[in-house]
Amino acid sequence: MTVTSGWLRSAGVEWSTDPEVLAGRRLDRSGFEPAGGPVAVAFPRSADEVQTVLRDAESSRTPVVPRGAGTAMTGATTAGAGTVVLDLSRMNRIHAIRPDDGVAEVEPGVITADLDRAAAAHGLRYAPDPASLEISTIGGNIATNAGGLRCAKYGVTRDSVLGLDVVLAGGRRITTGRGTLKGVAGYDLTGLFVGSEGTLGVVVGATLRLRTLPDPTATIAASYLDIADAAAASVALTAARVQPVLAELLDAATLAAIGFPGGGGALLIVQTDGGPEEAERATEVLGRTATTLRATTDPAEAAALLAARREALPALERLGRPLIEDIAVPRSRMADAVRLIQDIARRHDVRICTVAHAGDGNVHPLIVAGAYGEPIPAAAIRAADEIFELALHLGGTVTGEHGIGTLKRDWLARELGEQNHDLQLRIKALFDPHNILNPGKAL
Template structure:
């Protein structure tokens, strides 16, 4: 009986999707059109918790711009929603499917089209993996700085969609700072180019910046011109232990006020340190309440680390240990990169917040998160791009326990409210997606929301591009 119902449901899906699939196959090879419900279900959502996801009618995996244009023309003619996706490493539900949609997975468009050492640009397709681009440009003595923790799997298109950051933001900035130009397929299938290849350019409105962070709601990025930098010298990392998160945050303020420009300034609280040790036996100091990692990629990183180490001691560091070489530095960075995965292993599920506050308010924010953790009787680890005030309080909970899940959601909301109260923003790099729609409205207000919806209407009058996201 159960199997019969499953087969009947699949037959209904096939019948409903038939005209759509037939039209898509008119411009796509059969292997690029996936209709098996078990397969399409695997494309239904990204890595965010508490975000509803629907059942796609079909998943398409185009390899060319013309194929993407065919998908969008078909979707417009049939009035079918389209949900663009990269590697689905997102943390806000921005890549989640809606019922009956076309999931447009861009992972097969993964070519690096050009690397120019003279112009210091790379031209890439959206499916290029961040780490693959970094390695490729490195062979030319160049550097692409944005490096999200998921850099080994996340794609440039996804990074552009959410305006991703990474560990090096404090010195080098975020994805938006490196996108010079885009080719974008609009909702009706037209192809538009924005931006430039040149170092400077102010011709007209900055539509490139408009698309960066738009979460696939305005168009489909099919090509990007990215700025590159000369490859810096290898960096050295310092680890400083503190008896309180407040002292560690004080050290961050001292470093930034002192005019130092670290290539990395990251904070891990005791909960995060313990989780990393439990998962990977990294040997991090579990006696510490907060571990601050600072790095410099200057010509004399040892001298810079010594200066920052002295500031950490003035702020109350109980121990300051500079790495002696690149290998030791990489071990510390590896520990930081695995923080979110390690926290997920604590209870099996996490809600990863992404609140950014002014650096001067970082200590207040971290203390506030600790109070929220105690109030809701939950494990909440805090890992932070401390140099720019971007924090990732991570709520660990058992998703099979309804009561614990409720407390997790409440704590998540209280953390975002705290961030706004301190003059911050609800997202520094993960985006809004489904998870933070209500909070976007609170942050930007009714007039701001009206203007954002007006922009959406211009680019997507039928509302078929990633519906239900942002607002």
């Protein structure tokens, strides 16, 4: 594969070796900085052009890093020395929304929020809503099996992916899954590609499930003395037969970082869409131990509360380079997890702001790890390792929705065990025998 300085078109594909373009696609949102940087960036506009890039890469044994918006949290879209970045952001068309079938057909570069808005025009919703939904792409969400605030009720990305159009290493193109809401023919290759972080193939199209827009929702904001009390209150919702759309938890450090009015020890934001009776049960349960509580059905007020939750990471990024951890534990152990994280922060004298998708036990300890461009402090690394350790000790996982990338590969092997890990490495070798697709990531 030969490219020259600047911009050019080769075999119908637009390329760039402009230094600013390369630098802008070397890093993602993880803070991980690879050695070196990419040699070129390809900007395909069609599946055929992706096939061309991967055929050439296979022939020259050039490693390829697929990329959407670069919002990955674990280094999955970082591009080191000798790599080519496959930027899929220009493949951003919504080909069809079929309201009667509850299905959308899209390209990987479609912005997540744009699909949700397009579905809403038909009285439908695309349920997955990661915090980065206004900038993240469907392809990136599929690559990491992204979650989001509404996953407490509607599941993660995998639960909304019906079928995929995928280009494999070497340029072969396959279709997986189906365009129907049910289907069990053959092995579930669709599920295998979802969450594979671009290491098995490049998604060039997706058939996605849409859901009916719910009746007006109720949103409840409850403050607590500390985050463990808030975690316990979120768990108590299940016993009251409340299935929240979302249950978002923010600790005192996070509330201070975003400048949330009133602050407090912890804030729990719960949203329901099961009607007035469910909202009343949720309010009663949360109010038992809350210091303050307010409930609203006003969409604008609800949006303001959720905007505060989505501001958590940008607020931390202003304080320094964040290590965004992503453990998940059984919901019944979530209060234990947040207490232990607070102990870890004190013992290592590191600043950790904890937010959580409390509805499914997904906890995000956000470690402030020094300044950008400087080595990560040893204390921050030790704190992160202890957080992973406690997740496994409590019967959980080292990643609930962000994936493995480069930062968690050692911990993945510990979680999976030797035989399981070896089997996954063999699957990778079957799909990508020359290891050109996002090498060094995920496994």
